[in-house]
Amino acid sequence: MRQPVLARKLISAGATAALIIGLAACSSNSDKPSSGAGVTLVVAGQSDNLTQSFNPYLPNTAQGLMFSPGGSPGFIYEPLVQINTVDIGKDIPWLAKSWEWSNGNKTLTTHLQTGVTWSDGKPFTSADVVFTYGLLKQYPALNAGGVPNSTVTAPDDNTVVFTFDQPSQQLFTNIVSAPIVSQHVWSTAGDPTKYPDANPVGTGAYELGSYSPQSILLKANPHYWQGAPKGVTGLRFVAYKDNQGQTNALVSGQADWGGTYIADAEKTYLSKSKDNHYWAPLAGTDGLIPNLTVWPLSDLAFRQAISLGVNRTAIGAASGLPPATSVTGLPMPAYESQVSPALKGKDFTQDVAGAKAKLEGDGFTMGSDGYYAKDGKRAEFSISFPGAYTDIAARVQVMVSQLKDIGIKLNIDTVAVNDINNLTATGKFQSTQGYPVNSAPRAFSYYNDTINPNLYYPIGKATPTFQNIERYQNPQLAELFKQYPLATTDDQRQTIINQIQQIFVDDLPWIPMFYWGSYGNWSSAKVTGWPSQDNPYFSPVPNEVVALRLTPVK
Known part of the structure; x- marks a missing residue:
């Protein structure tokens, strides 16, 4: 995930426009x-x-x-x-x-x-x-x-x-x-x-x-x-x-x-x-971060098709990273003890036929150009990231090919290192890779930083803490995040985390693809x-x- 401008997950700390040699x-x-x-x-x-x-x-x-x-x-x-x-x-x-x-x-x-x-x-x-x-x-x-x-x-x-x-x-x-x-x-x-x-x-x-x-x-x-x-x-x-x-x-x-x-x-x-x-000790989960106000990424079935269609092993391998496994999005096996009993052992699997069936069931039809379309609009979106980040570029190239195989067109939009955080903070992007926050090593923090609806900001207004950049809204989830601080025991907190995990799995507000390290x-x-x-x-x-x-x- 991307850290705020001052550090690096997607934003690396610091750099000059020319390579400094000697x-x-x-x-x-x-x-x-x-x-x-x-x-x-x-x-x-x-x-x-x-x-x-x-x-x-x-x-x-x-x-x-x-x-x-x-x-x-x-x-x-x-x-x-x-x-x-x-x-x-x-x-x-x-x-x-x-x-x-x-x-x-x-x-x-x-x-x-x-x-x-x-x-x-x-x-x-x-x-x-x-x-x-x-x-x-x-x-x-x-x-x-x-x-x-x-x-x-x-x-x-x-x-x-x-x-x-x-x-x-x-x-x-x-x-x-x-x-x-x-x-x-x-x-x-x-x-x-x-x-x-x-x-x-x-x-x-x-x-x-x-x-x-x-x-x-x-x-x-x-x-x-x-x-x-x-x-x-x-x-x-x-x-x-x-x-x-x-x-x-x-x-x-x-x-x-x-x-x-x-x-x-x-x-x-x-x-x-x-x-x-x-050494790159496990530090978090990364993947495709959609702008949920932009079609077709605002369509749940479309996001589910992406998740089904990609080969996470190949995407992660493009930059030497392990594939995300648990559908909860939590890094495994470090957070195994915090996974909801109902979701233990439930992992992501690639299913190209299932991805196409998901799109077709949602009203998409295959066009002569090899891409699906719905209501006259092609299944197409762009991904924005700094061109200087060769690790991200390598992973995105694999995604372009894999999504084409399921009839979705992914366009690459490279930007300057210094521009990416402002674009994602204000919602002026269609998708990106890497979250601009450095989540604490706690299960609650991962979800709080990425999907807390109480941190929603409308497009054009910058989120000051770079949280929930996909602009996810869900009243039930918003209430759970309000309840969590009021819990007084570990069991109560875990019960709430279990419910948050289930909503994450059901709504797929962003799509985990690989684990990253420091x-x-x-x-x-x-x-x-x-x-x-x-x-x-x-x-x-x-x-x-x-x-x-x-x-x-x-």
Whole structure:
């Protein structure tokens, strides 16, 4: 799935219009490891327009190049809690060292770390947290992370209390993931939706060293509250235009770390050096996201025909991903325990004849051109995605062929990386691949982000949190989403999830096709301590949590 402009599922963090070869991508002598000394790692990212803006809430900025698909806002600005998308449930206390819910899950009290300072040396306090969440409330356009409305207060310098109108524990990951900004800088910045933040002041382990249109250099923050980094003391982020550019940099050794899909990784990357590593832990489900206000995708039978007609194994294999199996859309086997008893073992199967029968039963007839039509209109729609994303392009090409086999014409509409999220947020698309939200590793979150009718926005009005971009409406489902926060036991919550799953299966508001992972690619030539399948402590994509765990090779 696609993350909001600041990170990547479909939207990869960051990139320049031209492939950057050598230049800042090449490691300097100071980047090389030495005994007892810290090192600088070169990180391959993606961006169409690398501008000197580090505002963590705006799209298409330099900050976006550093935004981690693993849940971290970056290396300069930090969240209250680092949400663990790999070792699910083992979230890491960060600016908040502890927290507890009370008042029927309407009150969240967080206890902050002490001794934290901003990179300019000024103290970090609860006032900064209150100020940050006040900005998100006052300027909804900044709230891409879906932080629910609340009253935020600070009884003392180290405590922050969130008070919600409704029980909100199910939205914990949204609440605590917001990047925290400094009151003393941002209170005089003017309109935060237009503030470039060219010289960011954060609490993170790194601060801005230098900027160019091709790359960003971060250096260790000497004021960092966990101690100035001594292993990885620098990170040079280099922008490439597409997956292939990032892959070339990683294969050639010009980059040490990346978070990109690599086609045929064993042959292309892993075989080139014993130091090369690639791990993509299961992170979610993806597929065809229709605009439900557009015919023929608004026709349930048409969507069901697509689901029956495609070969999910072939689509996923086009980019090295496993096919989606469960009709619930939940990633399997990780979420097996949360599947409704009525839907356990019910998997997607390809049935080309059944797909055609579904169309014909809905009034479609085959035309002389080999495509079905109804009421004089051909069974045809387009799919929009950034042309730079070669992994998506490969999957879509397979879909074009498979849908043609069942009499449906799929047209490809490639757009710029920086354009896709605005198109899907405003509903100005027919279909896409990848959801522009980074769902928390919870069953409720997957459904809440993608099909909650209470998050419906009409065409032309942008959904501020990129949720329910297909514009799905269903009164019964809307009520279930309202009931879920009121549940007081796990059994009650699971009963509601079971009903949500059944509606998802019956209405098929979007069509799951494959499971995706958090792509992590790295070289162990300079540093060790990387997360892996054998040591899955956090997501392997570029992020602060991992950077702080790395130690130079002796």
